[in-house]
Each structure stands twice: as C-alpha cells, then as structure tokens.
Amino acid sequence: MRERDGSEHRRHQRNIAPNRIDVVQRAASLGFRIDPADSEHDDQPGIDAVLADAATTAGSTVWFPDGTYNLLSGSARQPNAHIVLVKSGVNLEGQSRERTILKSGFDDQGRNSVYGMLLQGVHDVVIANLTVTSSWNRNYSTDSRSNNPDAGGLTYSIATSSAGHPTYNVTIDNVLVEKFRRMGVRIGAGSHDIVVTTSLARNATDVGGGGAGYGFVIQGDKHKTAKTNPYLGRPDQDTYFVVLDGNRTDGPYIRHAVIIQYWAHNNLVTRNTFEGTQLDAIDLHGEDEYANEVSHNTVIASQRAGIGLGNSGATHDKTGVDNWIHHNELTGCAWGITVQYGTERSTIEHNLIRDNTALAHPPVAGVILGNSSNSVLRNNRFVNNTVEGFSAIVLKDDRAMGDEAAGGPRNWTILGNSVINSGTPLVDTSKLGSGNVVQPSW
Template sequence: MNFTRRDGRRRPVPARTLAAAVGLAMVGALATALPATADQVPAHHEVVAVTASGSDGNLPESAVDGDPTTRWSAQSVDGADPQWLTIDLGGVQQVGYLGIAWHQGDRRQSYFDIEVSTDGEVWETALAGGESSGASLNFEPVELGVAPDTGLAARYLRYVGHGNTASGWNSVTELRAYLPNPDGAIVDDLSDLLPGPDPDAEPWTAPGLVTPDGTPYAVAEPAPANGATLDVRDYGADPAADTGDDAVALRAALAAAAPGDTVLLPPGTYDLISTDPADPTTHVVLRSGVHLIGSGADVTILRSALTEATSAGKVLRGYGIHDVVIAELTITSTFDGPFSDDSKDNTIGGGPTYGIYLAHQGPDGSERVLVENVTVERFQRIAIRIERSRDVTVRGSHIANATSVGGGGAGYGIAIQGAPGEDRYAYDDDSRHNLITGNTFDGRYLRHAILLQYYTHNNLITGNTITGGVLDAIDLHGEDEYLNEISRNTVTGGRAAGIALGNTGGGATQHDASGPGNWVHHNTLRGNREAVIVMLGSPTTLIEHNVIVAGQFAPARSGIELRNAPGTVVRANTITGNRAEGFWGIRLVPDPGDDGHAAGDPTDVLIEANVVTGNANGVRIDAGAGIELRANVIAGNRGEDLVIADGAEVIGG
C-alpha cells in the first residue's frame, strides 16, 4: 500500500540561521566581535565534563552538547548563593576567551561572573559583573580580563549566574572555551552547530514498520545484559515500605554499573523521596547499557513522593539513552486520591508528572529501549512519554489511574511525540519505529490511553486492550502524525471515540489535522461513542477490516464517522449489532472546523465492501463530494439502511 505525501513535505534543507546582534555594541565586559564566517572558524577546547549547582531539568550537559535547541537552566533565589555551571577541559589549557549563548538572549540581558581554576580547589574571578547584550540568540564573545590573543591558564571555568533582567533564572544555551586567537575574540555562528540532515534520506511513503522503500522493519531491541547484577540492597536500599529514601541507593547502584550490567530490585516497596543532584525534577536517571529489572510488577514497587509542586517531575528518565530494559516493576506515587474523570477539570491531582520519560539529548534520540511488564499509575500527565526517539518498545505493561484528566496534557497513558512543526525524518532525533504492543489500559481515569502527536511516523500500535476512557482512547492528536499503523487493538466502552484522527483544540491550543496515510485495520471496537472518527482535514486514511459491535446504549452514536476527511478509504469493515438509538454504521457529515479553520465536507471518499447490518441505522451521507459506494452490504438495519442527503455527490449505492 503506497501513499503520496501531501504538499509541504520536503527533502532536507539547511537549518535556519539564528538571529545575531550584528552591529550592536556588546555591553558590560563583553567584547565587540561578530560570529565567525564559514572560512574563519575559531578553534575551541573540548569539554570532558560539566557540572552545575542544580537545574530545572534542563541539564548542565545541554550547555556543551553542540545543540542550540537545548539549554542548562537553574534559578538563583538568593543573591548570596548563585547558581553555577562548571566546565572541565581535562587539563590545564590556555584559554583566550569564551563564547556564550543564552536562552531568550534576544529578549533579556543575563548577569554573570566568570571564575577560573587550575585545580578545582582555588578559584579566581576572571570577570565580574558580566552582562549579555540582550539582543542576540547567537554566541557572544566574553573576554576574561586578558587579551584574547594571549588568554590565561585554566582547567576549570565556572559561569556564576545572577539571573537576568526579567527573573532570577540562568539559562545558557551553549558555552565554549576558545583558544587564544590573534584575530581577537571571534566566536562561531551558533546556527552552524545545528545538526544537519542526512542528505541521502528518503521520505517514507508506506505506513507501519517499514523502511522508506517499503521493506519490513523489525524494531531493534536492547543488547542483552551480559555483565554483573547489582542488587540495590547492597547500596543501602531497604525494600520495606516507609523506611527512608531509597532513591539514593538506586542512583548509587546505577552509577556503579557498567554497560551490560543489570540493576536488580528484589521484591518490596522502594520509597523514592530525593531527586538527582543535577536534576531536581527526576528521582532516577537511566544510563545507556544498564538494565533496571524488578522481580515482578506485583511485588516490586517504586513509590514516588513527587507532587504537583515539582514541575515536570519524573520517576525515571533517559535522555539520548540506548540499550536499556526497564521491566518487572510498578511505578506509583504517594497520591491517595480522589481521582477525577472530568475532562474539563484542570485541577492537578498530584503525584509525579511522568512515570517514565524517554527523550532526545541534543541531536541524539533515545533508541533500543524496552519497557516490559511495568505498571504505571498515580501520575499527573503521561505514564510513559517517548519523545523524538526511535526503536522504543512498550509491551505487556499496564496503565491506569491518572490523577487528573483535564485539558492541557493531563491523563495520557503512553504518548509518542515528534518535533512540533517539523518533519525530522532525515535527522537522528526523528520519532519513528516505536512499538506499543500487548498492553492493557484501565481507561476510567485516563484522558487518552495512547496518543501520537506532532511529526511522528511509522509507529505500530497493536494488540493493546483498552477498557473505558474519558476521551478518545487511541488518539492521533491532530498535529501532523503520519503513516502510523493502528491494528488489532480492542477498545471497549469509551465515552468518546475508540480511535480518532484529528483533534479539536481551539484558541491557543489549535490542534488540527493528522498527517496522511495512517492505517487503521483489524481492530475490535465495542460500544464506544464513535468507533473511528476522522476530522479537520486529516487526509488519505485507510480504515479496513475493523469489527464494530455492541453499541447498544448511549453514548454510542456512529461506527465510522468522517467529517473533513479527504481521500479516506473505508473498506471491508463489519459493523453489526449496534442498536443504540440514533446510531449509524457509517456517517459522513460536514466538519464545522475548529476555531475558524479546517471546516469542510468529506471529499473523494471510497466506501467499499463493508457489511453494515443489524444496527439501529446503516449508512448516512449528509454531505460530500466525490463519494463512491461500491459493493457494500447495507441491509437489515432497524431504521434506515441508506440515506443520502440532497446535494451530496455520491456514485453508486
């Protein structure tokens, strides 16, 4: 099955140049110099380690990762105790000057000092009272009280932050230590650091787990553990509940492990109270090549004490990790209710924001990660978040009991996310080839069980069982997700759609259409409000071989509902036994759009070889153009079998 990608999908192009403060005099102790041209690239030292006094989850390594889309951030709340970031050059080097780029550097000035040391013990102030220009996102040259062509000797350089003109936050996008330069304090153009695309990358044209040419693709799993097994009890963990903070021991075991090792959690309840010293949003930071294995989801419990007071709080997180297994454990929290199933209630119930958070680090996505037989519950927003990563498998796991299901991202079970507004199929942080299979979801307190959003593609959602749901159970969130395969799932008793493509948001949220070529097939959908709904211009969806049954009571109202859904194919679905009052097996209706956009009628829709029998009603076409009915069995429905409104352009019958 092949699909032509819609207009706007393109071959890789060079990254946009960041705004530079050209012609503006640098203030304070900053030198007046421009970023280097392509033929005048200055030499800089390699950083072997970076540390910080703390962070808000934007980690210290993000300031030296060569990716201007990431940053280190930490808030100074006491002028006598400022936040700091230290780089280690690995040995004493001659440093001519620094280049620093600031987050929101074109909107505010940042205040800072620079200290230097040769041994990490004795520090000297090289620059006091530094100020950024407030006019640039680019590198700005920072002199160290000496001529940039001679510089000074240092192994360690420390940025001491005193906030900015708007707040106490210190946010450094990138920091570089340059060699002395006879031409003066010349810095790189930050846009040159943006990782480029693979020039040979080809866009995908077929859905599911395939390569760009359509060849089947097997999701890569982590390398097997072949090293030592480290028991967390040997590092101070106590499996008895309420016996102190076990997060310290778990972090120590992970730190002691080498790639290929396993960190083992024997049966018990492990109380996670403290957060990582470098990341106050996270209990435990995962490490590449190190597996984290419990003794069974019913007997190994990680109980988080994080609350809504910890913004973006995470129980386990991995940025840019690879070859990691997380298995045989439960992630829960000290939140003790009550739960809400009100989708309009934005009150955050409590607990950590995320159970497991997997994402990219700089230009590198996480990959070859397996989450197996893990239960996640009592979380605020997303149980398992997979962002700008690939080859992540979640299987045999159970998700339930979000502490809030209100708008703005609360109460999602598993979310796969790409980059907003940009198809990164040619980049290393492309979101694709993730597999969600064989999981169960108790949807009573889940806004969405499984969600795909932004430019994520060629993922497979298969063999999952979802019972109940506050809103759409499997939701393609109307933000360009494309060529995904949704197959062989069972969704029962949802208050909204079993499977939805396109999403109304309105106002500032402004969700829109899903991307082209998503494939929905061989699912069993029982008693949902709509079994499958496509809206807001989501194009070229293939909906086939689904079984839609048991819609005998409200809120069941339609089997397959198409609104503004150009090029949709509805083929060989069985829709039967749905007798709720007003139910229609297949219905095409005008789309009113969302906050003034994406309104329209169904167009160029093929409805072929479907069996629509024994329902309250059969097929109703209220509007549309280029609608073709071919070889369907539409008979034996209690009310109307087929209704075509005046003005609808329909071929066949």
C-alpha cells in the same frame, strides 16, 4: 513499519546484560542503605550510587528484589527526576511487576514537571518487571472538561528524551505506571526503535485536558505547522519506529490510552487492550502524525471514539497522511472511528465495531467522517449496535479547526462494509462534500 524504500523495518533485539547487580547489596557495599520496606527512608541516593557504579561495568542489569523503594529526592544528575539513565547497555529490572514498587514522593500540582524515570540519549536498555507509582492519595476525577483540583503525583512515570542525542533500542516490558498527572509512558522527541510491551497504565490523577491523563504517548519535539515533517534528518528531534504491543489501560481514570502527536511517524500500535477511557482511546492527535499503523487492538467502552483521527483544540486539526487503521475490535464505544478536521489519505479497513448500547453525543454512529478526503473505508463490520438512532456510517460537516476550513468528507471510497442488526447503514448529507463513491454491500 517500513523503511523509506518500502522494505520492512525489523524490531531491535532486546539488550542482554548478564552481569546482575542486586541494588540493595551493592548500595550497602558503596556505603548506602536501601530499605525495601515501605518506610520514610529515602532509597533514592542509594539507587543513584548503584546506577553510577553500574555504568562502569559493561553488560550490567541493576536488579531490584521485591519490595517498596521510597524515592523522596531527585537524582544528583537531574533533581526533578528520581532515576536518570544516561549509560547505554545498562538494564534496570525488578523481580516482579506487582511487588517491585518504585514509590515517588514527588507531587506535581501543575508547577514543575517531575519524573519517576528518565532515559536521556541512551541505547540498548531494558526497563522491566516493576511498578512506578507515587504516594499521592487525594481524590480522583472523571471530569474530562475540568482539571482535577486534587491532581498530583508524578508528571511522567517513565519518559524518554534525546538530551541532544537520540534514544533508541530501548525495551520497556511488563511495567505498571499509575498516579501520574500527565503521561504514564512518554516516548519523547529524538526516540526511535522503542518497544513498550505487556505494560499497564491506570489511575491518572487528572483527566481534564491540557495534556493530562494519557496512558502511552509517542511524540516528536513540539507541534509545528509545516507542509512536511520539519524533523526529518534530525534524529535528536524526530520520533519513529516505536512499537506499543500487548499493553493495557484500565479506566475510568485515563483520558486517552494512546496519543500519537507532533509529526511522529512510522509507529505501530498493535494487540493492545484499552478499556473505559474518558475520551478517544487511540488518538492520532491532530498534529500531523503520519504513516502510523493501528492494528489488532481491542477497545472497550470508550466514552468517545475507539480510534480518532484528527482532533479539536487550540493547536490541533488534522492527522497526517497515510495512517492505516485495520483489524481492530471496538466494543461498546460511544463511536467506533472518527476522521475529522482536514485529515487526508487514511485507509480504514477490516475493523469490527460492535455492541454500541450507550447513547453517545449526536450523531450516534459507528464511523463519523467529517472534514476529510482521499481516503478508503472498506470491509468493516458493524454488528449488534442497537442504541436508538444508530447509523453505521455518518458523513457530516465539521466546523473550522486550527488551520483547516469548515467542510465535509470529499473523495472517499466506501465499499464492502457489512451492517448487521445496527440501525441505518449510511447517513449521507450529500450537500456536504463531493466526490464520495459509495458501493454498499450491506
């Protein structure tokens, strides 16, 4: 992550809040009962009261001992969310991730958005060591083309938003999110300097499109077609300096592990492990996201690409410029990396694409370069991709998408890549595109 002058941007320091408040004991002192057993008792009003009380004490950590906290109603502050954090400097931490469980009774069946936890315009906050889940108990689906008629649960497990003011210096550490319809962790508009680490997203209740089944999302306000970022200078709408570090998603009930979209920029996705996604695991979503770094991740058995730049769809086309994709290990994915639909100025280097043994949709390839330009593909390794018809690098034409015309790759520099036991090194349909420079080392 870099500042505008090119200097390194350093991660924020985790907020220290030494005044620990036991949520069960403090609720009782305020006249509320919280029952940490899994029961029909609604624990939300007591939690709401404790959070309001904690907001009056600087440096407070609201601490949840192990148990199941049943959340059956919405916050007095915002009825479509169970927990709303609006006070800066207040942490919320559980005793242990697997045994401190916030269990929602909300059931989003596509009518209204509901939240497990919402952070609005706050800073210097830690959310740690807990699970956000729901009581949804219908049927899962792996159908990525059609929405699950049984979908429900939370819309968003944990989300940040600006509420007119930026949300920043937030750490989300060691949380588990599941049984959500749309997004497990959404870093929304007006967020910067957010770190999400050692967390797990799994068991989305829908993977069928329309924004469903995303593990971790980094996004600006909304998609706008423009030549430059329309949110620069608007910290309540722009999203940047977000770090996803050391997280996991477990399939098969995840559509995309990571989405970056809506002009989000200068974010870092690193050292994560994503397994068994139904579509591209790490998806720069074709909505002008730019200057992001995707590095040192492990992607296993994605049903589409391990990493995708550019996307098809009603509001999608190209990824923005200057995204850097490096030192990722992509194992057993249908495709390793795709770059399409008008994407420009990407650098893709030092990635390992290996062990593709499953027949993908054609072309069967390690890297697919569609309509894209002025980019570099260098020093990548293709190892033991033994499926019949595999080619390490395929240059192909894309159909028109969004505002981008049909076309193929142009002005790519392809050099220093190695191909070991992996079919054909390069399929170059040279009638598509121009100006590509190939200096093979295979």
